[in-house]
Amino acid sequence: MRRGFLLILFGALAGYLIAQSGANFETPALAQASGFSPVKPVADRDVYSPGTEALAPDEMRIVACGTGMPSVRPKQAAACFLVELGNGDKFLFDIGSGSHERIAAQKIPYDYLDKVFIGHLHVDHFGDLPSFWLGGTVMNRLTPLRIWGPSGHKPEYGTKVCMELMQKMYVWDVGTRSGVIDFRGAQLDVTEFPFDGVNKVIYDENGVVIRSIPAIHGLDGAVSFILEWNGLKFVYGSDTFPNKWYVEHAKGADVAIHECFLPATLLVTRQGFAPLEGLSVGTQGHTSPEQFGKVMSLVKPRHAIAYHFYNDWDIAPEVMRRLRKTYDGPVALAVDYMVWNVTKDDIRVRMSAVDEEIWPSPALKKKNPPDFTKVIPMSDFTRSGALPFPEVVGPIYAEINKLYGTNYEPSIK
Numbered sequence: 514m515r516r517g518f519l520l521i522l523f524g525a526l527a528g529y530l531i532a533q534s535g536a537n538f539e540t541p542a543l544a545q546a547s548g549f550s551p552v553k554p555v556a557d558r559d560v561y562s563p564g565t566e567a568l569a570p571d572e573m574r575i576v577a578c579g580t581g582m583p584s585v586r587p588k589q590a591a592a593c594f595l596v597e598l599g600n601g602d603k604f605l606f607d608i609g610s611g612s613h614e615r616i617a618a619q620k621i622p623y624d625y626l627d628k629v630f631i632g633h634l635h636v637d638h639f640g641d642l643p644s645f646w647l648g649g650t651v652m653n654r655l656t657p658l659r660i661w662g663p664s665g666h667k668p669e670y671g672t673k674v675c676m677e678l679m680q681k682m683y684v685w686d687v688g689t690r691s692g693v694i695d696f697r698g699a700q701l702d703v704t705e706f707p708f709d710g711v712n713k714v715i716y717d718e719n720g721v722v723i724r725s726i727p728a729i730h731g732l733d734g735a736v737s738f739i740l741e742w743n744g745l746k747f748v749y750g751s752d753t754f755p756n757k758w759y760v761e762h763a764k765g766a767d768v769a770i771h772e773c774f775l776p777a778t779l780l781v782t783r784q785g786f787a788p789l790e791g792l793s794v795g796t797q798g799h800t801s802p803e804q805f806g807k808v809m810s811l812v813k814p815r816h817a818i819a820y821h822f823y824n825d826w827d828i829a830p831e832v833m834r835r836l837r838k839t840y841d842g843p844v845a846l847a848v849d850y851m852v853w854n855v856t857k858d859d860i861r862v863r864m865s866a867v868d869e870e871i872w873p874s875p876a877l878k879k880k881n882p883p884d885f886t887k888v889i890p891m892s893d894f895t896r897s898g899a900l901p902f903p904e905v906v907g908p909i910y911a912e913i914n915k916l917y918g919t920n921y922e923p924s925i926k
């Protein structure tokens with residue numbers, strides 16, 4: 514945005530000078546400075562095309578993969594932010610409903626997407642975990658999926674039990690693939706940490722330190738995260754009422770993300786909330802734009818990010834008007850596919866150009882061959898209904914056998 518703005522400024526200045534001097538419209542200096550030419554590609558389109566840009570060794574890239582509300586919509590999935598670092602590490606913070614699609618649009622091999630940090634166990638913050646877990650396994654993540662999440666006020670409210678139950682819930686899905694594909698990626702490696710740890714380290718690998726602080730939201734068992742690497746500090750609030758831990762420990766952040774809910778007035782007029790409901794959800798259970806601004810005025814990050822509202826042309830000005838009552842610093846109102854490139858010198862904000870026809874990447878690592886001893890067989894009853902169509906399937910096998918010098922036969926005859 515900064516470059517775009519400078520370009521506009523430069524263009525306006527050049528236009529003014531041309532008008533003053535009466536020069537003709539041929540301005541080689543402008544063409545050279547902007548990189549424009551009738552035959553060359555535009556040097557910088559101010560758009561991020563996933564999978565096409567290297568990260569500098571000291572650079573952090575943040576991609577909004579979900580910025581909306583619990584009820585997802587085509588424009589906005591629920592909470593999810595991807596953080597990519599110049600050392601090659603990638604982290605997902607929350608993985609709310611609908612966000613898997615946005616993650617997939619980044620064209621990042623699943624082998625590299627094996628770390629998920631869940632702020633709390635609301636469906637809009639981890640609803641796409643099953644899809645990402647098992648879909649990623651099928652799409653060739655060959656390492657266990659690592660998950661960090663808070664404890665609750667009782668064990669059954671914590672992340673560990675939740676993940677055990679998720680594995681039980683998907684026992685049929687896992688069963689269908691047992692012995693059929695390399696299923697190492699179906700393993701879960703769950704780290705549950707105390708929800709009441711204040712700035713306690715929960716991750717420390719490869720020069721990246723992640724700490725958790727308590728959040729105030731719903732029940733005990735909600736947290737915010739602070740990632741520090743290479744002198745850069747990223748804070749992700751997940752959901753929280755304004756709190757002292759965030760204000761104290763997010764200080765000095767390069768990028769601070771905090772929820773910023775729809776104004777209570779809009780909850781009433783657009784969402785059909787009763788006035789009291791709008792007030793309690795919009796200002797007590799969540800953080801209103803005015804409260805968001807107050808928090809950021811105390812934190813003073815290099816760049817603040819507001820999310821967790823339906824961000825449209827008619828909503829954004831009202832959210833901005835309200836948060837500007839209490840905050841005058843740099844801020845972005847996040848929408849899905851917004852991208853931030855962060856270095857010590859610059860924070861660049863752009864939108865992604867998303868390819869809806871993108872395919873997931875194949876596995877990067879060598880797969881284990883199937884272990885047919887682990888296949889769970891169907892009953893004779895189910896198999897008795899099969900129509901093997903050998904005249905159709907036989908030639909498909911023959912085609913592959915000829916191409917690859919193999920001698921396979923259909924298992925259903």
Ligand SMILES: [Zn+2]
Pocket residue numbers: 633635638730731752
């Ligand atoms: Zn929540």
Ligand SMILES: [Zn+2]
Pocket residue numbers: 583592635637638752821
């Ligand atoms: Zn939420």
